[in-house]
Amino acid sequence: MFKAIVSAETLTSALDSVSVLVDECKIHLEEDGLEIRAVDPANVGMVDLSLDASAFESYDADGGLIGVDLSRLEDIAGMAESGQLIQLELDEETRKLHIQIEGLEYTLALIDPDSIRQEPDIPDLDLPAEVILEGKDVNRSVKAADMVSDHIALGVDEGEEFFYVDAEGDTDDVHLELTQGDLIDLQVGPAHSLFSLDYLKDMNKAIPSDTEVTLHLGEEFPVKIYFGFAEGQGQVTYMLAPRIQSD
Amino acid sequence: MGNAALRDIAVIEEVPFDEIEGVVAVDAHNWLYRYLTTTVKWTDSSKYTTADGTEVANLIGIVQGLPKFFENDITPVMVFDGGPSELKDDEIESRREQRRSYEAQLETAREEGDAVAIAQLESRTQRLTPTIQETSRELLRLLDVPIVEAPAEGEAQAAHMVRRGDADYVGSEDYDALLFGAPLTLRQLTSKGDPELMDLEATLERHELTLEQLIDAAILIGTDFNEGVSGIGPKTALTAITDHGDLWSVLEARGAHVEHGDRVRQLFREPNVTDEYEFETALDPDLEAAREFVCEEWAVDDDEVARGFERIDESVTQTGLDRWT
Numbered sequence: 001m002f003k004a005i006v007s008a009e010t011l012t013s014a015l016d017s018v019s020v021l022v023d024e025c026k027i028h029l030e031e032d033g034l035e036i037r038a039v040d041p042a043n044v045g046m047v048d049l050s051l052d053a054s055a056f057e058s059y060d061a062d063g064g065l066i067g068v069d070l071s072r073l074e075d076i077a078g079m080a081e082s083g084q085l086i087q088l089e090l091d092e093e094t095r096k097l098h099i100q101i102e103g104l105e106y107t108l109a110l111i112d113p114d115s116i117r118q119e120p121d122i123p124d125l126d127l128p129a130e131v132i133l134e135g136k137d138v139n140r141s142v143k144a145a146d147m148v149s150d151h152i153a154l155g156v157d158e159g160e161e162f163f164y165v166d167a168e169g170d171t172d173d174v175h176l177e178l179t180q181g182d183l184i185d186l187q188v189g190p191a192h193s194l195f196s197l198d199y200l201k202d203m204n205k206a207i208p209s210d211t212e213v214t215l216h217l218g219e220e221f222p223v224k225i226y227f228g229f230a231e232g233q234g235q236v237t238y239m240l241a242p243r244i245q246s247d
Numbered sequence: 248m249g250n251a252a253l254r255d256i257a258v259i260e261e262v263p264f265d266e267i268e269g270v271v272a273v274d275a276h277n278w279l280y281r282y283l284t285t286t287v288k289w290t291d292s293s294k295y296t297t298a299d300g301t302e303v304a305n306l307i308g309i310v311q312g313l314p315k316f317f318e319n320d321i322t323p324v325m326v327f328d329g330g331p332s333e334l335k336d337d338e339i340e341s342r343r344e345q346r347r348s349y350e351a352q353l354e355t356a357r358e359e360g361d362a363v364a365i366a367q368l369e370s371r372t373q374r375l376t377p378t379i380q381e382t383s384r385e386l387l388r389l390l391d392v393p394i395v396e397a398p399a400e401g402e403a404q405a406a407h408m409v410r411r412g413d414a415d416y417v418g419s420e421d422y423d424a425l426l427f428g429a430p431l432t433l434r435q436l437t438s439k440g441d442p443e444l445m446d447l448e449a450t451l452e453r454h455e456l457t458l459e460q461l462i463d464a465a466i467l468i469g470t471d472f473n474e475g476v477s478g479i480g481p482k483t484a485l486t487a488i489t490d491h492g493d494l495w496s497v498l499e500a501r502g503a504h505v506e507h508g509d510r511v512r513q514l515f516r517e518p519n520v521t522d523e524y525e526f527e528t529a530l531d532p533d534l535e536a537a538r539e540f541v542c543e544e545w546a547v548d549d550d551e552v553a554r555g556f557e558r559i560d561e562s563v564t565q566t567g568l569d570r571w572t
Contacts, residue, residue: 041265042318042565044567044568121572123572124572196565239568244565244566
């Protein structure tokens with residue numbers, strides 16, 4: 001049993017943050033909210049999302065599992081105008097999702113969850129550095145790095161106590177330093193890792209500029225990127241595996 | 248290939264690459280033939296012919312074929328057939344060699360639905376020339392891909408390595424791997440899409456046979472080394488072996504004869520293999536040196552291999568999250 005009413009913005013934010021990594025996903029319809037965990041086919045980027053029941057106008061579920069084609073569901077959600085509500089109801093018999101938006105009815109065929117890639121184990125990471133910054137600073141860093149390179153280095157200078165972003169291109173370089181004053185918070189620790197911008201750019205698309213983003217970093221370790229949406233009732237954690245640094 | 252009729256007998260299922268991990272002992276000649284044929288078919292010969300007319304299409308083939316292993320975190324170990332055999336089995340060996348190259352071409356042509364190409368391909372991929380043999384090994388060494396030299400059949404050696412637990416799968420398009428006792432064989436490593444997994448134990452269980460009986464059944468149908476008995480297909484062979492027990496009783500009952508039957512049987516049962524090999528499974532390819540070898544030393548057109556090298560580079564520098572789980 002699953003029946004819920006949710007704002008178009010909330011549903012779209014949730015779907016967008018997963019669809020940057022995968023085309024299909026499993027959605028756990030838990031009693032206290034939705035949960036999604038997925039990893040891209042190359043096992044490089046992972047998303048762990050939860051959307052509390054309180055983020056919904058109404059929510060009723062008892063622990064089911066459905067598989068969805070994300071772009072289909074996003075297209076449907078995109079039919080709603082800002083401020084409109086979307087009603088979702090699972091038909092257990094036909095295994096279809098009935099979606100209603102202001103009189104528009106859409107019946108979405110679901111995907112067999114067994115045919116979707118297995119949900120990943122969450123890596124066990126002990127990351128020494130923590131950086132809390134505004135979404136817009138993440139957006140800006142990624143955008144600047146992308147102008148010159150395919151890779152981006154994220155790190156923390158322990159001595160001078162700042163967070164930095166480095167991108168080295170064939171001809172041009174980008175360097176950005178954010179000190180304690182520029183950041184919401186910084187806990188220094190040994191941290192320097194290189195990441196693929198292809199992935200980070202996609203993840204960045206889902207990060208709102210006006211949200212608070214927490215980065216957990218280590219030395220040649222995955223980065224953990226955490227942020228909330230839907231007024232904090234939704235949580236997204238991305239994990240991105242590093243690239244090996246040749247020099 | 249080899250004995251395509253074995254397909255009807257073998258337990259084979261498609262497996263997604265995600266579910267495969269470890270070391271694949273690849274029947275190198277089988278693999279090379281396949282890429283050689285595809286390269287010769289699709290690439291203008293000027294792209295891989297040196298100023299003095301030497302053709303090294305194998306270098307393009309290798310660079311196009313290897314990324315698949317790297318990207319899926321599978322370590323290939325290339326097992327090469329032994330040099331010109333000193334065995335008395337020359338006749339048998341050469342017959343097999345010929346068939347293998349022919350089969351590779353045929354399969355490619357069949358896949359592409361183009362029969363005209365066969366004749367053209369045949370003259371050029373008939374044999375792995377000494378240059379192809381040497382340059383293939385050198386390129387693999389630069390890319391840090393382990394090489395094992397089999398005393399005789401690469402496929403038999405690969406099967407032996409899996410049985411000893413030094414590799415997890417044999418990689419071969421050839422169904423014969425089953426007869427050499429390969430517990431698990433991956434097919435279609437050279438094709439698009441997911442590979443097929445051929446399971447020896449499941450095959451024997453399904454037909455309630457021993458490996459020796461399976462070999463006998465295959466000999467009745469026909470292998471790379473012998474013509475089968477006329478009128479015996481997979482079904483008949485299985486029934487006959489189940490009824491009569493072994494090859495000789497079946498032949499006697501039917502008044503039939505298989506040339507070199509005992510030698511072929513011996514070839515599968517006790518193939519010439521060695522325990523003298525070692526390799527590391529953590530690969531650290533020197534892409535710069537490999538690129539120089541292919542594009543400068545052997546003057547292969549850069550565009551033909553750029554993408555392949557890039558794919559290998561990407562897969563060795565980008566880690567996966569599973570490293571931390």
